[in-house]
Amino acid sequence: MTAVADSPGAAAPSLAGAAGRWMGQSVPRKEDPRLLAGRGRYLDDIVVPGMLHAAFVRSDVARGRIVRVDTEAATALPGVRAVFTAADLNPLVHETWWSMAGKDAVYAPNFCLAEGDVRFVGDPVAIVLADSRYVAEDGVDLVELEVEADDPVLDVDAARSEGATLVHPELASNVASAIPKADVPGLQETFDSAATVVSETFVQHRYLPVPMETRGLLAQWDPFTEELDLWAATQSAHELRAFFSRLLGIPESRVRVRTPDVGGGFGQKVFALRDEWAVVLASKLLGTPVKFVEDRRENLIAASSARDDRMSMDVAVDPDGKFLAFRAELVENVGAYPFAGSGSAAALVGMCLPGPYTVPAIGFSGDAVFTNTTGRAPYRGPFLMETVVPEQIVDVVARRIGMDPLELRRRNVIQSSQLPYQLPTGLVYTGVTPAETLEQAAELIDYEGFRARQVAGRADGRYFGIGISLCVEPSAIAFGALSTEGAVLKMEGTGTFNLVLGSSSTGMSVETTMRQVAAEYLGCHIDQITVTQGDTATTPYGAGTQGSRSAVLYGNVTREVSLEVRDKILRIAAHMLEASPDDLDIADGQVAVKGVPQAAVTFEQVATMAYQGTAMLPPDLRAGVEAVTRFTAPMMTFVNACHICTVEVDPDTGQVQMLRYVVSEDCGQMINPKVVEGQVAGGVVQGIGGVLYESFVYDEVGNPLTGSFVDYLLPTAAEVPDIEYGHVESGTSNALNVKGVGEGGAVASPPAVFNAVADALAPLGVELRGTPLGPRQILDALAAAGH
């Protein structure tokens, strides 16, 4: 294992890859006591005087003309304060673009409420404001909505065809964004001359983020100051603030966004959806606080969709099993109102397609297509097709050429000795260890031993399978609004610290891990540090907690701001101790002269000098100990993992039983190993759920069939195995030596599960071409193979 040397200055700690006093320790979470005791505060727990509750009238037709919306009976209901439709709210909309996507991205039309027609089942048509959620829902029932249904656009291929009905008549086409086929010199010749070419098309079905807390916000428009005070269950308070200032056409300084405890997000809570705009506009129209907490049905059918794409891929292989070229074509179903921009992840999929392998030539193209379904929003690893399809087709190649899939990966995986490694797409890998994680995972799961048991099992009519997924993915993607985070660190008058970050944690343990980083670099106990986050009035601008960026962005800016404060502490202590800063050590909240531990001052004494003994400070030292700084990350911080799992498939019932699940991952220096493993496990189980249980389904007219947890099946504790972990801690290009680990589990797990099931069924001649892999799909595949 290697590590990037740390060089923050003479007196600063150098971790050089090893665990420190706080870094690398599984410190118990600061967040936990309140959350365990039921004393967390989530959006729906916030009550303010005069607050109204919102509920929405939504379309139950996928596409059609609004003939009539009659709100009279609803408005007359006691307890209902107002009912608004598009005519009331849409004219109040100014601009509706997001910092992350930019003003000039392609956006779906910016209707707040459906105007003239409806474009998916769940499309918000009217908002009812009432004294309680119960009465608001009564009001919804009394609104008469008449829609003349029309044939919806559901199929991505029909949607792209000549003369197709338009999802958005305001736009020229149903293609939301496209990456055209590029003419890659020599690519076709490589395929023409290769010993073997394998071509497959894999479908990834629609499955959803499903945070346990649904979306919600509490908008408080003050008509006297013309300011918006917004509580929001969001992953990105600052992005929301910028957005709502544009929506309302007021300066950003007149919008404050605060985040309470947030019950998960997984990407769905980065952006505010159209119904949330309506809540803010309703508060403005009424001059009254308005709260909206969506119910689970709304969350499933109307919040946002994810996955739902298809990729065709060709692989050219030489006689030794070496990959010569990858060529892929991606089609994404982005629904009617994707956020933000086109909702496409194709650019990243194309750039990252080679993944962990040395592939000399790459071709890629993609279309993102509007349909009359719920719009796509980010979901944990939105670019995962870069891993899902290549990893699945690698196993097909292995079967086709008669080579074990582990051996095939060994022949093609990028070795550490090849770093820095430039992909044909232009990206340059540094600090990745795909070969090491492949070997570690294979050893952990006893790959050879399993293969032997698998053969023995087949003799007994039992179908065991093993699936590998090897993944290099970009964490902390840092372009535009995502590129930077700031931090403020203040030593308080008693020698404790307040660390202020622009994050909006939705379960990522930011309060704990960032205290660990700060304590390490300040040289004090974590209990001397509090973290403030999730309030745009007090925290520096930042894109928030998403995209596997917290460790890289918040971690590094916390390190830098801590070192600045540490330097000031040293200089004041040097003055107090009549020594040179270079001759001082900091530990446990004390500054002492090296080798003379009795010559020491505490942080409290330093703080007293800094804030009260100002007359005694030399002229070159300003009063106070506080720092503001900002970190800008490199464009991508690559992170890698290898997942290997084993399953047993029952060919009579189509049931898949997970047996073992092993993850070897390299996220650099772990700040808190338990938190890292928790992130990995959460992602893995979302992938297991996605492949085996979860599937969001529409009927032939675009009506959702899976609008409850009775139909949309999340995995429970009874379905998942114990996950086993291996860690490789290699170096990377940032000074804290960390890589983001939030998404990787969800990116690498679907193809691992898929490959294991496919491996189990391969002796029966079954070929699987996509997910989900519920009993129905497996029995169908068996039947197609003649069983």
Next chain:
Amino acid sequence: MPEGDMSVSMTVNGRERTAVVEPRKTLADFLRQDCALTGTHLGCEHGVCGACTVLVDGQAVRSCLVFAVQGEGHEVTTVEGLTGPDGALTPVQEAFRAEHGLQCGFCTPGFVVSATALLAENPRPTDDEIREGLSGNLCRCTGYQGIVNAVRRACGRADANSSGSMEVPA
């Protein structure tokens, strides 16, 4: 009393609570709104996710599927009622913390209540019994790893975890 509303009394966390409610008000909303006990969370309101689990006369019950008026005369314990008055966590809660059995914390009260009820009924559950006993609660963050380990730890099993618990370094 508004027409149709009903008066309801029950013991909640050892304290007598009386309120006038609509008959359709759920026990969960009564606890959250009338008793200001917001630790009971609503994740689905159709009885699947288990975030709203409370104890009614010692039995784990989904408070979104029960009307407040059905609580008349019963003894209800919410997650807030498990913790000591000084904020001291119970062994189950401590085990969740040590095993990283929670991330966002939204499902956590329901799991803590369910695990407490499970262990009261079966102090030494097998792995299968733990998994089955928790299968009425959904978590989207942890992949259930830390949760299952927490219950193993809470009943004193040595195999609670594979990689060490969370402890403040000495």
